[in-house]
Amino acid sequence: MSQLNASVRENALGRLQAGQSQSEVARALRVSQSTISRLWHRFQQTGSSAPAPMSGRPRVTTQAQDRYIRVTHLRHRFQSASVTARALPGGRRISVQTVRNRLHTTGLHAYRPLRGNVLTRRHCQARMQWANQHLQWTLANNRRHVVFSDESYFLLQHHDSRRRVYRRQGERYHQQCVDEAPPHGGGGVMVWGAITNTGRSQLVEVPGRLNAQHYVQDILQPHALPLLAAPRAQFQHDNARPHTARLTTNFLAANNVNTLPWPSLSPDLNPIEHAWDELGRRLNARVNAPPNRRQLFQALQQ
Structure with a gap:
């Protein structure tokens, strides 16, 4: 969940207690509805808006940034981790190794690319036609x-x-x-x-x-x-x-x-x-x- 500061959490809870819907509060505060939903659920369970204490070293990236890293490298397969580290939205600087770690958790690893010929649409169609003609060989x-x-x-x-x-x-x-x-x-x-x-x-x-x-x-x-x-x-x-x-x-x-x-x-x-x-x-x-x-x-x- 995105970490909201104390004033935003109190503002959100005040709006919810005043009768606004979760989607209305999310739009007003420009956060996701799932963040407001989890905040409201935690408040009902514990009576506090403070986030639950976290054990271990805090993550330097949010879930949204993790998704950004994964999607970026799925769309741009040859982009280096250093470029992604510099371009990461959110204003916080992260290391190249952090980018690699996030990619590794999603199954993306760096390999030497297979060298191949530049194939035009005509080449691809001819190859497919040849393969279909010899499929029963x-x-x-x-x-x-x-x-x-x-x-x-x-x-x-x-x-x-x-x-x-x-x-x-x-x-x-x-x-x-x-x-x-x-x-x-x-x-x-x-x-x-x-x-x-x-x-x-x-x-x-x-x-x-x-x-x-x-x-x-x-x-x-x-x-x-x-x-x-x-x-x-x-x-x-x-x-x-x-x-x-x-x-x-x-x-x-x-x-x-x-x-x-x-x-x-x-x-x-x-x-x-x-x-x-x-x-x-x-x-x-x-x-x-x-x-x-x-x-x-x-x-x-x-």
């Missing part, structure tokens, strides 16, 4: 015939946000505690791969910028077509320019390759992303990082 009848493929880029110096450093207070800028990362990761290697229900393709290094001619001659012809020789085989690749170029589509049509339609900006629907993630984890777990592109590709092959 099963491993036995459909998914086991699909060859899922994709390219991925691995850096020589990968900055892993999950990595932690153990240091003492004041050692933040010690050289041993700094995770040094050259610009753009110091270069890296692009690879192509494909997975099926029964196995995988070779890991293919993509030197330089991938174009349609390179994609057809060095990837599809020697590596993808052998996987697509099985009956009912279906090929999946995304809508990158080398994949949708006329040279590529003509090559796939000439070889009677059945291509799985794919919604744009949907890497999360491709199970090969799990393989890339596992490769990245194993690479980061190595004690000695590969010093050059050649050894990086060899490490990925292992």
Whole structure:
């Protein structure tokens, strides 16, 4: 209940005893009706308007401020606790930790956000349509015939946000505690791969910028077509320019390759992303990082 000072409590009780309704008193004093109701109930029970003594340390926020904190962070999920602490109505300054404590009691905790693509309404509709069309797919009848493929880029110096450093207070800028990362990761290697229900393709290094001619001659012809020789085989690749170029589509049509339609900006629907993630984890777990592109590709092959 909001804490009313003694003069306001006496004013409210005087109005109630004079015959005014609780809602009339609440409007006149600009407080909630529930506050007046609890004040009247306590007066009838104890004969006193003084609030009941409270044990322990008094709360620095009211229930209304607690609701404000919760609603604010539900509406603005990326707002920091420090901003909320400064903007809290009521005129009383509270600490950032108090804001965090109030959020924790409502089940709201700070996490690293999931990184995702910027999806337009058209992208979302295409993804939903694709999902509905394949809702009845099963491993036995459909998914086991699909060859899922994709390219991925691995850096020589990968900055892993999950990595932690153990240091003492004041050692933040010690050289041993700094995770040094050259610009753009110091270069890296692009690879192509494909997975099926029964196995995988070779890991293919993509030197330089991938174009349609390179994609057809060095990837599809020697590596993808052998996987697509099985009956009912279906090929999946995304809508990158080398994949949708006329040279590529003509090559796939000439070889009677059945291509799985794919919604744009949907890497999360491709199970090969799990393989890339596992490769990245194993690479980061190595004690000695590969010093050059050649050894990086060899490490990925292992």
